[in-house]
Amino acid sequence: MKAIAAVLVVGVVAAPAWAQSKRYPADADPDEDEQHSALWESALHPDEGPYKELVHDARRLLDDGTEESSKLAVEKLGDAIHRVPNEPEAYVLRGRSYLSHKSWAPCADDLAAADDHTAPDDSTAGTGLDARARLRLDLATCQARAGRYSDAEATLLRAQSTQHLTSEVALRLGEVRIALGKLDEAIDALAAASDATMGANGAMLHWLLAEAYDRARRPGEAQAQVEAALRYDRNLTIIEAPPYPWLGVGEREYLFGVAYALPPAEDAAAMRPEYALLYFRRFLQLAPKSPWHRRAEEHVKELSALAFPLTVRRDGGSASVDLAVIAATVRKAMPAMRACLAQLPTSAYSVSITKIGPRTPETVRDRPIYRMPPAGTAVENTLNVSEAQQLPLVRAVDCIQPLAERLALPAVKERDAYYKISFTVVD
Numbered sequence: 001m002k003a004i005a006a007v008l009v010v011g012v013v014a015a016p017a018w019a020q021s022k023r024y025p026a027d028a029d030p031d032e033d034e035q036h037s038a039l040w041e042s043a044l045h046p047d048e049g050p051y052k053e054l055v056h057d058a059r060r061l062l063d064d065g066t067e068e069s070s071k072l073a074v075e076k077l078g079d080a081i082h083r084v085p086n087e088p089e090a091y092v093l094r095g096r097s098y099l100s101h102k103s104w105a106p107c108a109d110d111l112a113a114a115d116d117h118t119a120p121d122d123s124t125a126g127t128g129l130d131a132r133a134r135l136r137l138d139l140a141t142c143q144a145r146a147g148r149y150s151d152a153e154a155t156l157l158r159a160q161s162t163q164h165l166t167s168e169v170a171l172r173l174g175e176v177r178i179a180l181g182k183l184d185e186a187i188d189a190l191a192a193a194s195d196a197t198m199g200a201n202g203a204m205l206h207w208l209l210a211e212a213y214d215r216a217r218r219p220g221e222a223q224a225q226v227e228a229a230l231r232y233d234r235n236l237t238i239i240e241a242p243p244y245p246w247l248g249v250g251e252r253e254y255l256f257g258v259a260y261a262l263p264p265a266e267d268a269a270a271m272r273p274e275y276a277l278l279y280f281r282r283f284l285q286l287a288p289k290s291p292w293h294r295r296a297e298e299h300v301k302e303l304s305a306l307a308f309p310l311t312v313r314r315d316g317g318s319a320s321v322d323l324a325v326i327a328a329t330v331r332k333a334m335p336a337m338r339a340c341l342a343q344l345p346t347s348a349y350s351v352s353i354t355k356i357g358p359r360t361p362e363t364v365r366d367r368p369i370y371r372m373p374p375a376g377t378a379v380e381n382t383l384n385v386s387e388a389q390q391l392p393l394v395r396a397v398d399c400i401q402p403l404a405e406r407l408a409l410p411a412v413k414e415r416d417a418y419y420k421i422s423f424t425v426v427d
Contacts, residue, residue: 054080058073058077058093073094088118092110095114115135149176149180153180168201174193187213209222210225217295227264248287249287253385254296259276260272260273261276274309278346280296319418337425341425344427346385349382356372359415359416372418377405
């Protein structure tokens with residue numbers, strides 16, 4: 001190929017001026033003209049043809065979706081980039097392959113190169129401004145997860161300037177600014193995102209706002225955002241499994257703490273301050289150097305001072321019972337139960353107690369006989385935030401069980417009636 005190029009160049013240099021400016025006759029074959037053009041392009045840019053073939057093959061392999069195909073695609077894209085390092089398409093494909101495999105640093109490097117090599121009016125990464133904003137949004141996602149928060153913020157500001165994908169960019173910008181400690185700016189960015197356009201990201205928007213308000217020590221506003229988040233994410237699924245990992249060590253645990261500590265007052269089912277205590281303790285273990293360490297310590301101090309259990313839940317039954325009386329009885333025994341968990345500061349146990357009244361004999365035929373569950377006490381490990389060893393967990397059950405069985409709870413006087421209550425024990 002180099003030899004052909006050399007011959008062609010020599011021919012151009014040696015030809016007289018009149019020949020160099022000669023026009024093809026009107027009846028010249030257009031296919032022959034295109035062949036001449038292709039020959040020139042091949043001679044002057046010998047790597048472009050192989051580059052396009054490699055990118056085409058890689059795209060097909062990525063569409064397969066298998067691990068082996070992805071590896072082959074990445075190899076082909078690396079060869080393509082080596083041949084033509086100034087074209088963005090191979091960088092985009094390889095960067096998004098890294099994104100799908102959560103390889104954050106190489107993803108950030110490739111998508112940054114793609115952004116650098118894409119002209120303002122180029123649609124190589126897709127079509128129009130939306131595609132450019134999407135490229136930058138993906139780039140910022142990888143930069144942030146690679147710990148390059150300042151770079152991610154700058155990238156998102158460039159994406160924001162396109163005025164496309166506004167709410168999604170605002171969401172990610174707010175998230176990055178929380179990681180940077182810019183709480184007021186984070187709240188401003190997140191507030192700019194609209195619920196109407198967030199779709200599945202609506203829960204994440206409100207969880208992030210709740211976290212930002214909490215860390216800014218604005219608990220009333222944080223609680224309002226928890227209430228809004230629960231409308232989208234009743235089971236806290238987004239906190240457990242977000243589309244991309246939360247930024248910063250222990251963020252998942254901190255968000256669980258906020259979710260359990262600040263539910264709406266009227267939503268008793270969502271209020272689990274014992275769980276909040278465990279998650280904030282775990283955050284302190286995971287992120288001892290976090291800028292939010294002190295705020296988490298404040299939560300732990302406040303929650304540890306509560307008279308657990310704050311509430312005793314009624315889980316069924318027809319017998320009349322005063323839950324306030326039961327709660328007072330349980331609280332008296334709570335210090336002894338909590339002592340069972342002295343070595344398990346991030347584990348929670350549920351105690352369920354069923355009390356039944358006098359039963360109608362099976363021989364009676366002139367009245368209905370209501371079936372009731374058996375009386376008894378059950379203790380179960382319901383939360384194990386730091387994945388404690390199995391043996392201490394079992395020993396804790398053995399320790400709590402007899403204490404719970406000895407609780408002097410109100411007897412059931414009604415015939416064929418029962419009640420079942422439960423409460424949580426944490427250290």
